[in-house]
Amino acid sequence: MREFNIAGNCVPEMHYMVDISKKLEQIIKLIDGGKYFTINRARQYGKTTTMSQIYRNLNNRYLVIETSFEGLGDKAFENENEFCESFIKLITKRLKHNKVEKNIIDKWEENKSELEKFEELSDKITDLVESSDREIVLMIDEVDKSSNNQLFLHFIGMLRNKYLDRNKGYDKTFKSVILAGVYDVKNLKLKVRPDQERKYNSPWNIAVDFDVEMSFDKEEISTMLEDYEKENITSMDIQEISEELYNYTSGYPFLVSKLCKIIDEKLDDLKLKEAKWSKEGVKEAVKLILKERNTLFDDLIKNLENNEEMYNLIYRILIKGEKVDYSVDNPILFKGIMFGILKGEESKIRIHNKIFEIRIYNYMISKKQTSGEIQNYASESQFIKEDGTLYMQRILEKFQELMYHEYRKKDEKFIEREGRLLFLAFIKPIINGIGFYYVEAETRNSRRMDIVVTYNNKEYIIELKKWYRDKYEKKGHEQLADYLNSRNLEKGYMLVFDFREGKKYTDKWIEVKGKKIYEAIV
Numbered sequence: 001m002r003e004f005n006i007a008g009n010c011v012p013e014m015h016y017m018v019d020i021s022k023k024l025e026q027i028i029k030l031i032d033g034g035k036y037f038t039i040n041r042a043r044q045y046g047k048t049t050t051m052s053q054i055y056r057n058l059n060n061r062y063l064v065i066e067t068s069f070e071g072l073g074d075k076a077f078e079n080e081n082e083f084c085e086s087f088i089k090l091i092t093k094r095l096k097h098n099k100v101e102k103n104i105i106d107k108w109e110e111n112k113s114e115l116e117k118f119e120e121l122s123d124k125i126t127d128l129v130e131s132s133d134r135e136i137v138l139m140i141d142e143v144d145k146s147s148n149n150q151l152f153l154h155f156i157g158m159l160r161n162k163y164l165d166r167n168k169g170y171d172k173t174f175k176s177v178i179l180a181g182v183y184d185v186k187n188l189k190l191k192v193r194p195d196q197e198r199k200y201n202s203p204w205n206i207a208v209d210f211d212v213e214m215s216f217d218k219e220e221i222s223t224m225l226e227d228y229e230k231e232n233i234t235s236m237d238i239q240e241i242s243e244e245l246y247n248y249t250s251g252y253p254f255l256v257s258k259l260c261k262i263i264d265e266k267l268d269d270l271k272l273k274e275a276k277w278s279k280e281g282v283k284e285a286v287k288l289i290l291k292e293r294n295t296l297f298d299d300l301i302k303n304l305e306n307n308e309e310m311y312n313l314i315y316r317i318l319i320k321g322e323k324v325d326y327s328v329d330n331p332i333l334f335k336g337i338m339f340g341i342l343k344g345e346e347s348k349i350r351i352h353n354k355i356f357e358i359r360i361y362n363y364m365i366s367k368k369q370t371s372g373e374i375q376n377y378a379s380e381s382q383f384i385k386e387d388g389t390l391y392m393q394r395i396l397e398k399f400q401e402l403m404y405h406e407y408r409k410k411d412e413k414f415i416e417r418e419g420r421l422l423f424l425a426f427i428k429p430i431i432n433g434i435g436f437y438y439v440e441a442e443t444r445n446s447r448r449m450d451i452v453v454t455y456n457n458k459e460y461i462i463e464l465k466k467w468y469r470d471k472y473e474k475k476g477h478e479q480l481a482d483y484l485n486s487r488n489l490e491k492g493y494m495l496v497f498d499f500r501e502g503k504k505y506t507d508k509w510i511e512v513k514g515k516k517i518y519e520a521i522v
Contacts, residue, residue: 002014002015002016002231003015003016003261003264003265004016004228004257004258004260004261004264004265005017005257005261006044006254006257006258006261008048009048009049009051009052010049010052011052016224016227016228016260017049017224017227018216018220018221018223018224018253018256019220019223019224020046020049020050020053020220022220023050023212023213023214024050024053024054024057026212027050027054027212028054028057028058030176030208030210031054031058031062031137031175031176031178034175034176035176035207035208036159036160036163036176036177036178036204036206036207036208037176037178037179037207037208037209037210038143038178038179038180038181038184038185038204038207038210039051039178039179039180039181039210039212039214040144040180040181040182040183040184040185040210040338041182041214041340042182042338042339042340042341043182043254043295043296043299043339043340044253044254044295044296045214045215045252045253045254045340046214046253046254047141047180047181047214048141048180049253050180050214051066051139051141051178051180052066054066054137054139054178055139058137059098061134062134062135062136062137062175063098063100063132063134063135063136063137064098064136064137064139065091065094065095065098065136065137065138065139066094066139066141067090067091067093067094067138067139067140067141068140068141068142069140069141069142069143069145070141070142070145072086072090072145073086077149077151077152079151080115080116080117080118080151080154081113081115081116083151083152083155084112084115084116084117084118084120084121085112085113085115087121087155088108088109088112088115088121088124089112091108091128092105092108092109095108100132104128104131104132107127107128107131108124108127108128118154118155118158119158121158122158122161122162125162125173125174126162126171126172126173129172129173129174130172135175136174136175137174137175137176137177137178138174138176138177138178139177139178139180140177140178140179140180141180141181142180142181143179143180143181143185144181144182144183144185145181153203154203156179156185156203156204157203159173159174159177160203160204160205160206162174163177163206164206179204179207182338182339183338184338185204185207214253215250215251215252215253216246216251216253216256217246217251218239218242218243218246219242220251221242221245221246221251221256222238222239222242224256224257224260225238225241225242225260226238228260228264234275234277235275236275236277236278237278240278240279241277241278241279241282244279244282245259245260245282247354248282248286248353248354248355249353249354249355250343250352250353250354251353252340252352252353252355252356254296255289255296255353255355258289258294259282259285259286259289260285262284262285262288262289263276263277263281263282263284263285266285266288267281267284267285270284272284272457273457280457283454283457286355286436287434287435287436287454289355290355290358290359290362290436291433297359299339300339300341300356300359300360301359301363303339303341304341304360304363307332307335309332310332310335310336310341313332313333313336314336314341314342314351314360315364317349317350317351317444318351318357318360318361318364318439318444319364319417319418319420319421320417320446321444321445321446321447321449322446323348323445324348324349325347325348325349326344326347326348326349333349336349340352341356350441351441354438357438357439357441358436358437358438361424361437361439362428364421365421365424365425365428368418368421368425369425373418374418374421374422374425375406375425380398380430382394383395383398383430384430388456389455389456389458390430390431390435390453390455390456390458390460392453392460392462392493392518393493393518395426395427395430396462396493396495396507396518396520397507397520398426399423399426399427399495399520399522400505400507400520400521400522402426403415403422403505403522404505404522407422415497415499416466416497416499419464419497419522420449420464423451423462423464423495424437424451427453431453431455434455434456435453435454435455435456436453436454437451437452437453437454438451438452439451439452440452443463443483446466447465447466447468448463448464448465448466448476448479449463449464449465450462450463450464450480450483451463451464459487459489460493461480461483461484461487461489461492461493462492462493462494462495463476463479463480463483463492463493463494463495464495464497465494465495465496465497466496466497466498466499467496467497467498467499467500467503467521473496476494477494477510477512477517477519478512478513480492480494480512480515480517481512481513481514481515481517482513484515484517485513485515489515490515490516491515491516491517491518492515492516492517492518493517493518493519493520494517494518494519494520495519495520495522496519496520496521496522497522498521498522503521504521505520505521505522506520506521507519507520507521
C-alpha cells in the first residue's frame with residue numbers, strides 16, 4: 001500500500017509522487033552537456049528525491065554515483081589522508097551497488113589508506129574514468145554538512161582543476177558533478193594560500209547556474225492527486241484540491257506532501273461536513289500542521305532567532321506592510337531565499353507561503369507576549385455562538401474596549417507599529433485549536449491589511465486599516481465589499497486605527513454595494 005512520504009527520498013513503488021519529469025528534462029540537459037552545478041535549496045525541498053530520480057533515469061546511459069556526506073563525521077575532515085580514504089569508501093559502496101567489475105573496484109581501493117594528497121586522489125579518479133565503459137556522473141548530497149571546512153573546499157577545488165584540464169584535453173574526469181545542499185557552494189571562498197587571509201578564490205566558479213524551479217505548480221500537484229485517485233477512488237475534484245494546496249503552500253514540496261498525508265491518514269476520525277478530500281479537508285489539514293512541531297518549522301524559527309537582520313526585515317514585511325524590492329546583491333534577501341523563508345515575485349520580496357506566514361505571526365506574537373510588550377488575552381466563550389460560529393462583531397467590540405482602557409494613553413508610534421499585532425494576539429486564543437487566520441499578501445501594505453479567519457468551516461474577512469481621510473474611508477469600504485463579493489460572503493468587518501486627537505471609539509453597521517460591513521474605530 002503506497003503512502004504520501006515526508007521523510008527521505010520518494011520511491012514510486014512505495015509513495016505517491018508528483019510528476020517532476022519536466023524538471024528532470026532540464027537537469028538531464030545540463031548533465032548531457034557535461035555541466036557541473038549545485039542544487040542548493042531549502043531543507044526538505046525535494047533535493048534528495050530529485051537526485052534519486054536522476055539516478056533512475058540515467059544509470060543505464062551513464063555510471064551514476066549517487067552518494068552523500070550525511071554522517072561522514074568530523075574525522076574525515078581532519079586531514080587529506082582521512083578525507084581521501086573516506087571518499088574512496090563512499091564511492092566503493094556505490095560502485096559495488098552498480099555492479100562495476102571487481103578488478104576496477106580493486107584498483108580504485110588500492111592503497112586507499114596511503115593517499116596523502118588530493119593530487120593522488122585526482123590520479124585515482126582519472127584511472128576510474130579511463131577504466132569505465134560509461135561516462136561517470138558524480139552526485140553528492142548534503143555537501144553543506146562540511147561546506148565550512150577548508151579541506152572540503154580544497155576537495156572541490158581539485159574537482160574544479162580536473163574539469164578545466166579536461167576541457168583543455170589534459171585530463172579525464174567525471175562527465176558531470178552535482179552537489180546538493182542548502183548553501184550555495186558556488187559562493188564559498190577558498191584561501192589561495194594559508195598565509196593569505198584576505199585574498200580569496202571561489203573553488204566552484206565553474207558551476208553553471210541551476211535555474212530549475214523546484215517548487216511544485218498546481219498542475220504538478222494534480223499529478224500526485226491523480227496517482228492517488230487511481231488507487232483510492234475518492235471522486236475528489238483534483239483541480240480544486242490542487243489549487244487549494246498550492247494556495248497554502250506555494251508549492252513547497254514538504255508542505256504539499258505533509259498536507260496530503262494528514263488528509264489521507266488523520267481526517268477519517270473527524271466529522272467533516274464534506275468529504276476529507278475537499279477544500280474543507282485541506283483547511284483541517286492546515287489547522288493540524290500549524291499545531292505540530294517538525295524539523296522544517298524548527299529550522300524556520302531557528303533561522304529567525306539566529307539572524308536579527310532577517311527577523312527585522314520579515315517583521316517590516318508582515319507587520320508594517322512595507323514593500324521590499326528584490327535585489328540579487330542583498331545578502332539578507334539572498335539568505336532568506338536560500339533558507340526558503342522568502343521568495344522573489346514580480347521584483348518584490350514576500351514570505352514563501354501562507355503556512356510559513358501564519359507560523360511566523362504566531363511566533364512573533366508569542367515573542368512580544370513573553371517580553372511583556374503586549375498582553376496575553378484568554379479565550380472567551382462569549383465570542384462563540386450556539387451554532388459554533390464566531391460572534392465577530394462582539395470580538396471587535398471587545399477589542400475596541402481593550403484598546404480604550406489599556407492602550408489609549410500609549411505612545412501613538414507604539415500603536416501604529418504594533419496595532420495589527422495587538423489584534424492578531426487578541427483573536428488568536430479565541431480561534432486557536434478550531435480555526436486559524438492568514439493575511440492576504442496582496443492587501444498587506446501600510447494602509448490596509450485583510451485578515452481571513454477560518455473557523456468551523458466558515459470564513460470571516462476583517463480589514464485592518466489606518467484612517468487617512470473620509471474619501472479614503474469610502475474607498476476602503478468599496479474595496480472590502482468587492483473582496484467579500486470575490487469570496488461569496490455577505491458580511492465583512494473593518495477595524496480602523498484612528499490616530500487623530502479627540503477621536504471617538506464608534507462602531508456601526510453600514511451597507512456598501514449590497515454587502516453589510518461592521519466598522520469599529522480604535
